[in-house]
Amino acid sequence: MNEFLERERNESLPFFMSKKRYTTFTDELRIRFGCRVQRVSLDAGFSCPNRDGSVGTGGCSFCNERGAAAVGVPVELPVDEQLLRSKEYLRRKFRAEKFLGYFQAYSNTYATVDHLKLLYESALADHELVGLIIGTRPDCLPESVLDLLSELNQTTYLWLELGMQTMHERTLQRINRGHDHACLVDAVAQCQERGLRVCLHLILGLPGETRDEMLASVREVNRLGVEGIKLHHLHVLQGSRLEEEYHLGSLRLLERDEYVGLVCDAIELLDPAIRIHRLMGDGRSELVAPDWSRRKLEVLNRIDAELLKRDSRQGSRLSE
Secondary structure, three states, rough: OOHHHHHOOOOOOOHHHOOOOEEHHHHHHHHOOOOOOOEEEEEOOOOOOOOOOOOOOOOOOOOOOOOOOOOOOOOOOOHHHHHHHHHHHHHHHHHHOEEEEEEEEOOOOOOOOHHHHHHHHHHHHHEEEEEEEEEEOOOOOOOOHHHHHHHHHOOEEEEEEEEEEEOOOHHHHOOOOOOHHHHHHHHHHHHHOOOEEEEEEEOOOOOOHHHHHHHHHHHHHHHHOEEEEEEEEEOOOOOOOHHHHHHOOOOOOHHHHHHHHHHHHEEEEEEOOOEEEEEEOOHHHHHHHEEHHHHHHHHHHHHHHHHHOOOOOOOOOOOO
16 A cells, blocks of 8 residues: 555544544545535436446446436536536535535546546536545546546545445346456556545445355455445336346345344444445435335434444454
């Protein structure tokens, strides 16, 4: 690990600075910037190599035509107009003072370097943006794009989100992911060589995985030495390949309390230096199941209550 990443990981937030028993991304932003910083979801019209035939077609089995886009993003507008409208909404709802531009939908490095440079710099021209979050796949990071991200990282606060989902090859094939785990490992290593902050997405409850296999993926996140993680529960969206499996009765989804316990196990195993960006996905208008995921605040409160009941916190079982 280079000096930049070593310094970044040593900046882990002390637990007493948070009301949570884990290291939250929200707390880091408040401490780093001294105010409420809110993510602004942006849709720049990207595609995905697992949909356009470059890698595959149809996409991952859990994904539908929206490509993980946030609900309510005015996709018909250019990015600067999306920013303007979304900022006003977030200012009213959360009293946000600064913002992070979050390129969320599809694979947001899947274009020419010239196009990406223009897009990212156009967003950063907004004086209220303190940085960018860029979501993409590990197979969409050629050296030229990584070099561009490294340049941006010298002048702004930058996070790169990569879809890991699981470390298990059988599951990656089962969900039609289109790349193997070695691809993710290599992408993380190249990002670390350039001093980029990396947040990995991990889905709990993927088809056929046991509890031990899911927690093995959490330990793999530790081993990879990244700075952030997003935990998601497997949910079924309208128009996804999983929807057909669900209606046929061949797909088992986690129950609410089962997920709460699993998340708490994951938190206990997770390195405290890793910022937790999310503990579950959002209930969306296209949601088919599970219905409990529509009540996100309730689930998050149950996670907090379970950690309190266990008298445990992030990293309390790290040595196991």
